[in-house]
Amino acid sequence: MSVHPISATLSTTALALRRAGCVFAEDEALLLHEAAASPDELSALVERRVAGLPLEHVLGWAEFRGRRFAVDTGVFVPRRRTEFLVAQAAALAPRRAVVVDLCCGSGALGVALADASDTAELHACDVEPAAVRCARRNVGDLGEVYEGDLFDPLPGRLRGRVDVLLANVPYVPTADVELLPAEARVHEPRVALDGGGDGLDVMRRVAAVAPEWLAPGGSLLVEAGERQRDTAVEVLRAAGLTPRVLVSEELYATVLVGTALRIT
Template identity: 80%
Template sequence: MSQSTPPLTVSSIVTTLRAAGCVFAEDEAELLLSTAPDPTELAAMVERRVAGLPLEHVLGWAEFHGMRIAVDPGVFVPRRRTEFLVSQAAALAPAGAVVVDLCCGSGALGVALASALPGAELHAVDVEPAAVRCARRNVEGLGTVYEGDLFAPLPVSLRGRVDVLLANVPYVPTDDVGLLPAEARIHEPRVALDGGGDGLDVMRRVAAEAPDWLAPGGSLFVETSERQAARARETVGAGGLTPRVVVSGELYATVVIGTRRP
């Protein structure tokens, strides 16, 4: 008579995750237990996490700005620090704002902002087909997701009408991509991480075109690193916008805001 495998418990999962190097093993164990539909799937989820798959890809969702955002394997995982960018945009956006989310990934930024703005009109764009499929699930009922490079797939009718332009562009310098944690380096698309030689290549492209798409008084919001902040500010200003840098020490977040003059 064969013996069945004993069911996984919080304690046994924590021990397994700790052995695999998971720093927040207790929290992860609770999330896995609360998400798995049955013991068989729970065991499979623990196995995938131990193998190095990002927790959000194992769960199928990420918590962002108080919401659960679907995140499929191979799609960029929204970072908690980027909640600061969304909060800054929400503070400046008018009701009924026209919002564009470039490099949208899962669509987390646009969904969080549109959900906080009554009557918002949301348009999201990504070049990665997997990200577009994922974003369409999250954005459904709130707006439209387009597949393509930056502004290229957007309707021409949006030119000069965008109140909030969210652009969570890749900003890791090419030579630093190899230094990223394995979870990002192996399991997230390189196009969502690699920002070119100095990390600002995509930001330059966005900043150059942003004034044509923003409404008078509308703003561009981009995240960057603390060490890139000065150059990022110059980059946004070079595109013709009025730039400023805002920082959250708590979230270790740096955001450049570029506003089109009224």
């Protein structure tokens, strides 16, 4: 960190952030100071944050499961609560698992799962070109990233072979999108937030096709809101998957797991 003197400028930065409504102003100020290579760069970073850009877009990265992932402007920011989904996926993943990360955004979920499990193949895809570019930087040599709608761009050789299918689908009901904080509503792609009338439209599309791609005993994992979980369970059951609901009170996270039948 090359901005000096740190004590005076840090307190000034924290004050500016607090006035802009940043709840964790002191913590954010420290991160911005660490990121800035000069006083002019610090001013530019603070100006962007005060203008309402998500901190992760200002910094260019987000922390997820103890690792920093590149997050470009306009790309969905991975939420801390989604760490619970990855933890559950890691517990389910067999040795040498084939993993698919649908609606991958930055690619953080798939990479974090690969870090936590014995992953043989990692495939990720997103419909947003900006997300695909960002995910390719994060995934690197760990796997392949494709651009397209849900399963459409995946190679056909994956059909019936996927052990873990992560689908961080949007699940905010359309009518509630305008109630989201401006950081999400204005600066993240709507396609990553809007889940349709009851919030489960994309989940229905994924669940309906997932059995074609899952290996015997493979699992689909998605998030949902607490009020949506009963409907989400029925969606998974209707698709021929065996549903389970997992909840983290600490992270306010609800994860639905739909498991394909094993061949006996």
